[in-house]
Amino acid sequence: MKKTAVLGMLVCAAMMLSYVESLVELTPSIPGIKIGLANLVIVICLYRYGEREAFLVNLARVVLGAFLFGSLFSLLYSLAGAFFSLAAMVAGKRRLGFSLVGVSVCGGVCHNLGQLFMAMAVLQSVWVIFYLPWLLLAGCAAGILIGICAGRVCRRLPGSDDTQGTEK
Template sequence: MKTKDLTTMAILTALAFALSWVERLIPLEMIIPLPGVKLGLANTVTLFALYRLSLPAALLILTARCLLSALFSGNMTGLAFSLAGGLLSMLVMAAAKRSRHLSVYGVSVLGAAGHNCGQILTAMLLMHSAYIWGYLPYLLLIGTACGAATGAVSAGVLRALGGRARSAA
């Protein structure tokens, strides 16, 4: 691994961690009382890594961010949720990105949907209950709105930074 790649990934991990931390200050669940509702700002970093670096790099950044968040919050149940959601989301986004008919907006929305499904699956496993899927449609609706918003942010960031992250030697 080149030192430059390592540094870029370290910076992106720090940024993703900071964003997921800042996000807690926005009390979205006070307005929409569903467990697990959040903006998903850190997903802009994941999208950036997926578009400008590579899938393995994006996976490493995501895993490191989830572990850091769990360490700092001491919430190990949360780790299962964020990892399951994050990994399923990554899988969906990597597949969706291959489609020529989808831009970063669609990739982000489908990624959010993947994240919601991962969270619900984890909850069903943890609670030994299939009943929880009743939350899924509501999470999907909110996730679509948040996914489109983070998609717009990502499009802006990717456009502003152009090909620099990759081409600068």
């Protein structure tokens, strides 16, 4: 039961971070560039609780976020980014031996790729590829930042141990 409560709080934290982030716009000329603060929560959840929990928190925050601040349309778009990103992070953590920073870079870059592919499919236009380099660069930078922050947070959370948080 305690875990359910903590996961609920994580969903809440992720949604608040998305909301705060939606108030500032970094680059109007290239849509989609953002820090991805909500991914901080997902990365922490992935390390402290595990993959299943990270998946559930991700799903809950995207669906609730879309109903509160977005539309059915933005839901489709967010889901593409969120789950492509989580799949990449799980793969990076399990198989590729990345640290938290590498995992979060995977997440950042793949989030942007997922959204770009979704945009290409929806618009039926290959020209959206024009944004690709900038989205890669932004995803990488945001991933490094989020990875470093998540590492700091994980160290300070009570009950931290060296088991990579897969138990409990």
